[in-house]
Amino acid sequence: MLIYIKGLEDERFARPLQLIANLFFEETEIRMDEGQKSELAVAVQLRQEGKQISAQAVLTADDKQYQAEYGKMVTAVDEKEHFKQVKNVVSHVFLHVLQAYTGITQKWGILTGMRPTKLLHKQNQAGVPAEAAHRKLQEEYLITEEKIDLMQRILDRQLTMVPDLYKVKDEVSIYIGIPFCPTKCAYCTFPAYAIQGKQGRVASFLSGLHYEMEQIGRWLKEKGIKITTVYYGGGTPTAITAEEMDELYALMYEVFPGVEDIREITVEAGRPDTITPEKLTVLKKWNIDRISINPQSYTQETLKAIGRHHTVEETIEKYHMARESGMNNINMDLIIGLPGEGTAEFAHSLAETEKLMPESLTVHTLSFKRASEMTLNKEKYKVADRTEVEAMMNMAEQWTKEHEYVPYYLYRQKNILGNLENVGYSKPGQESIYNIMIMEEVQTIIGIGCGAASKFIDRETGKIEHFSNPKDPKTYNERFSEYTEKKIDKLNKLFP
Numbered sequence: 001m002l003i004y005i006k007g008l009e010d011e012r013f014a015r016p017l018q019l020i021a022n023l024f025f026e027e028t029e030i031r032m033d034e035g036q037k038s039e040l041a042v043a044v045q046l047r048q049e050g051k052q053i054s055a056q057a058v059l060t061a062d063d064k065q066y067q068a069e070y071g072k073m074v075t076a077v078d079e080k081e082h083f084k085q086v087k088n089v090v091s092h093v094f095l096h097v098l099q100a101y102t103g104i105t106q107k108w109g110i111l112t113g114m115r116p117t118k119l120l121h122k123q124n125q126a127g128v129p130a131e132a133a134h135r136k137l138q139e140e141y142l143i144t145e146e147k148i149d150l151m152q153r154i155l156d157r158q159l160t161m162v163p164d165l166y167k168v169k170d171e172v173s174i175y176i177g178i179p180f181c182p183t184k185c186a187y188c189t190f191p192a193y194a195i196q197g198k199q200g201r202v203a204s205f206l207s208g209l210h211y212e213m214e215q216i217g218r219w220l221k222e223k224g225i226k227i228t229t230v231y232y233g234g235g236t237p238t239a240i241t242a243e244e245m246d247e248l249y250a251l252m253y254e255v256f257p258g259v260e261d262i263r264e265i266t267v268e269a270g271r272p273d274t275i276t277p278e279k280l281t282v283l284k285k286w287n288i289d290r291i292s293i294n295p296q297s298y299t300q301e302t303l304k305a306i307g308r309h310h311t312v313e314e315t316i317e318k319y320h321m322a323r324e325s326g327m328n329n330i331n332m333d334l335i336i337g338l339p340g341e342g343t344a345e346f347a348h349s350l351a352e353t354e355k356l357m358p359e360s361l362t363v364h365t366l367s368f369k370r371a372s373e374m375t376l377n378k379e380k381y382k383v384a385d386r387t388e389v390e391a392m393m394n395m396a397e398q399w400t401k402e403h404e405y406v407p408y409y410l411y412r413q414k415n416i417l418g419n420l421e422n423v424g425y426s427k428p429g430q431e432s433i434y435n436i437m438i439m440e441e442v443q444t445i446i447g448i449g450c451g452a453a454s455k456f457i458d459r460e461t462g463k464i465e466h467f468s469n470p471k472d473p474k475t476y477n478e479r480f481s482e483y484t485e486k487k488i489d490k491l492n493k494l495f496p
């Protein structure tokens with residue numbers, strides 16, 4: 001879909017308007033000059049009188065006109081913030097005319113970012129009363145009441161779980177990436193390499209990982225910095241052997257400061273085909289608080305279609321095995337909109353979940369990530385339409401409410417089906433603290449291991465710097481010490 005925007009010259013508008021248009025149409029392109037023949041044209045008039053900014057948009061299509069107007073006082077302190085506020089005014093009228101033209105209401109309004117709850121936290125932290133903050137989200141961002149209510153419930157849960165949420169910036173969390181899986185799933189873009197026959201590679205990867213843990217642990221001890229949470233992700237961290245896991249956790253206790261006081265240690269055991277009684281004994285031995293066993297779906301054909309080589313029965317069996325071994329905080333992930341799935345399959349997944357009742361349930365909406373096999377072969381994978389995806393999302397909301405789960409974090413992705421969100425639900429008191437840390441970006445997260453992304457957060461300004469370790473084990477093995485050094489340099493600047 002090619003959209004011509006008439007009346008705006010600043011090229012900086014093109015990207016945000018494209019993101020908004022993508023909420024309505026597939027693969028839009030925004031043109032601000034009249035060159036090519038466009039499929040849709042929107043005329044925008046922008047006026048500024050003193051601090052008052054106002055915009056008008058007129059969309060003309062099929063001999064009909066759709067109009068919108070909006071204005072606000074700009075309170076910017078610098079040019080960057082000024083443009084952001086002007087951009088929001090333009091986005092506001094642009095969204096309005098697209099909604100009128102298509103008949104689709106965007107529940108998240110003009111917000112296209114990943115972390116809507118951050119906006120509400122910002123207001124809350126600045127002491128803005130909830131009612132005023134909600135009004136702002138509704139008027140300026142056009143977010144619907146339903147989503148604002150969801151954001152508020154999430155914020156309340158987060159502050160109950162982590163009362164010092166706005167102060168944990170003086171601590172850090174640690175993410176440890178283990179890049180191996182039994183096989184590669186079709187929608188996956190994580191650093192995940194099929195483990196079969198790669199034991200030599202696993203061993204050399206682990207020695208690099210041990211080095212990183214030792215160096216980072218030493219730095220934390222020297223600086224007297226506490227660890228809030230540790231998260232083992234990947235890949236599938238339980239794809240390595242029980243002995244390798246045992247060594248890894250033993251090392252964590254040895255080199256990290258105050259492991260007994262870490263608020264939460266999670267190990268993703270995502271793929272049920274990796275779980276064995278021996279590995280569960282190791283997890284228990286080292287007091288791992290929380291694991292994730294991810295069914296994604298309880299329909300066998302779906303698992304086959306997405307390349308997950310395990311059975312539904314295996315998920316259920318491994319779940320019971322984990323329970324019997326004493327694991328008492330288990331998360332399960334479900335994905336809405338997997339190929340070939342509609343409300344009937346999703347209802348089945350919820351009915352199966354009901355028999356297990358994990359402590360938390362994360363409901364993802366399928367997103368077509370750029371590099372995944374599914375995106376590259378889109379025509380091969382039939383997925384549900386917008387209305388059905390929304391119906392499934394509502395089913396999840398209803399089901400969790402009836403079974404006394406509360407939403408405690410959410411994030412959105414680009415190219416997510418139906419422009420919906422991923423929501424983490426949990427039994428009250430068993431929310432994952434790491435998930436809250438990563439979503440709300442309140443503290444530095446040090447990424448260790450293959451493909452691990454670090455997020456360095458300036459404690460004064462909140463400015464975020466991203467830094468990623470190499471994704472493939474070979475490059476990681478060659479360069480881990482150099483990457484560790486770079487991270488320690490950055491950390492020294494944040495924690496002098």
Ligand code: SF4
Pocket residue numbers: 180181183184185187188189190191192234235236270271
């Ligand atoms: S189990 Fe997870 S990390 Fe591994 S291939 Fe599948 S989606 Fe990717």
